[in-house]
Amino acid sequence: MSDAIRFTLNGEETLYNGNPADRLLDVLRETYKLTGVKCGCKEGECGACSVLMDGELINSCMVALGRCEGSNIVTIEGFSKTEHFQVIDKAYAAVSAVQCGYCIPGMVLATEALLVKTPHPTEEEIRTGLSGNLCRCTGYNAIVKAVQIAAKEGDGLW
Amino acid sequence: MVNGYMPLSLKEALELRAAHELVPYGGGTDLMIEGEKDVCYLFVNKIAEMKKIVDDGQYLRIGASCTFTEVLDSPLVPQLMKEAVSRIAAPAIRNAGTMAGNIGNGSAKADSVLIEYVAGAKLRLVSVRGERVVPIEAFYKGRKELDLAKDELIVEILLPRTGLENYFYQKVGARNALAISRLSFAGVLHLEDGVIRDIAVAFGAVANTVLRFRDIEHMLIGKTIAEAKKERAAFIAAYDAAINPTRGRVSAEYRKAVCLNLLRAFLDDKGI
Known part of the structure; x- marks a missing residue:
């Protein structure tokens, strides 16, 4: 095999000619300048680098580019153009669920992944759904509240 | 893809594996912690x-x-x-x-x-x-x-397919999510007409491999619960002698104590 790695990035067909062992997180930030994808720990502990890969929440720090062949990747930049985002964004703002903001791109994508799977989650399901996304500012309660509001306001969207 | 392969069939994957020096890549969640660049992955996800x-x-x-x-x-x-x-x-x-x-x-x-x-x-x-x-x-x-x-x-x-229904499981970690096991324990018991047909006990994160001692398990196989109760002290003592924890992020003494506590909890839970 000597082809480039082919995948869809925020809706656009993309060819990557670099090393298949390159880290998706680094390539998103450095090659494609998608800096909404944050780097927190590079070991799958914090969730700041979360993206959606074929609709599932994934830590982009834990993915080698070769694994992306044929897949559909959505970062916060792509997701922010969707109707789902509008609902989640409004809900987070309504209860001031954002402080420093570093974890929020990952948190918002974790919210999306959760609501796609479970449109009307219980509090426990919300906490489990967001359990891989660490926030050092809010203490989580406002974020949980925001997800509850998004589920309610976006009823029927997910 | 240069320096990486994503086969779509097992046959193709095995041929590549035989012909090249490749690292099988499943989810990448362990491999990417190191994030080595000078490596050729065999992506086996598809x-x-x-x-x-x-x-x-x-x-x-x-x-x-x-x-x-x-x-x-x-x-x-x-x-x-x-x-x-x-x-x-x-x-x-x-x-x-x-x-x-x-x-x-x-x-x-x-x-x-x-x-x-x-x-x-x-x-x-x-x-x-x-x-x-x-x-x-x-x-x-x-x-x-x-x-x-x-x-x-x-x-x-x-x-x-069967045998895991009647179990006792505990993972001891430092937090609820994202926790690497400090110690883990699983015990299963298979009873038929009040007689122990099978019992299995395993300890994780204690030594270089998961531990299971089939000879100790045999002490209770074929016994009724009442008979097994009489063997309880000897059963626990046998594990005490057999488990030799390695020192890691937590001390060997801690590991041994928790192993035996979880073993007791398993036996309590099953009425032994």
Whole structure:
């Protein structure tokens, strides 16, 4: 095999000619300048680098580019153009669920992944759904509240 | 793809594995911590033969590349395995990490491997030369030492279909999510007409491999609960003598104490 790695990035067909062992997180930030994808720990502990890969929440720090062949990747930049985002964004703002903001791109994508799977989650399901996304500012309660509001306001969207 | 392969069939994967120096890549959640650049990965995520979960009447055959999320979503997988897998990390890791990756990483802390030990699971290993089925206990030869030839792939995990229903499971970690096991314990008991037909006990994150001592288990097999109660002290003492914890992030003394506490809790839970 000597082809480039082919995948869809925020809706656009993309060819990557670099090393298949390159880290998706680094390539998103450095090659494609998608800096909404944050780097927190590079070991799958914090969730700041979360993206959606074929609709599932994934830590982009834990993915080698070769694994992306044929897949559909959505970062916060792509997701922010969707109707789902509008609902989640409004809900987070309504209860001031954002402080420093570093974890929020990952948190918002974790919210999306959760609501796609479970449109009307219980509090426990919300906490489990967001359990891989660490926030050092809010203490989580406002974020949980925001997800509850998004589920309610976006009823029927997910 | 230069320096990386993503085969779509097992046959192609095995030919590549035999012809090149490749590192099998399941979910990448262990490999990417190192994030080595000078490596050639064999991405095994899209091989249909390695993505199935099927019941063949004798075994539940779990495809090596099934992710933890897929295992949790399967109606066929026993509750004990689901409970252990649900405690691995967090959703994003469970969406990526695979069953064979958990095994192939070679750690005694691997949460799904503990259950494979207590279940007496086997691994189906395949290469261009043929295939073999190896019990999980034989597959682990030591810390990071596996009975896997350079041209072989773990293709399926064969889990006995019954025997895991009556279980006791505990994972001791420093937090609820994203916790690496400080210690893990699984015990299963199979009773028939009040007689212990089978008992299995395994300890994870204690030594270089998951620990299971079949000779000690035999002390209680064939006994009634009342008879087993009389053997309880000797049974616990046998584990006390057999378990030799390695020092790690937590002390050997702590590990030994928690092992025996969990063993007692298992016996209490089952009325022994």
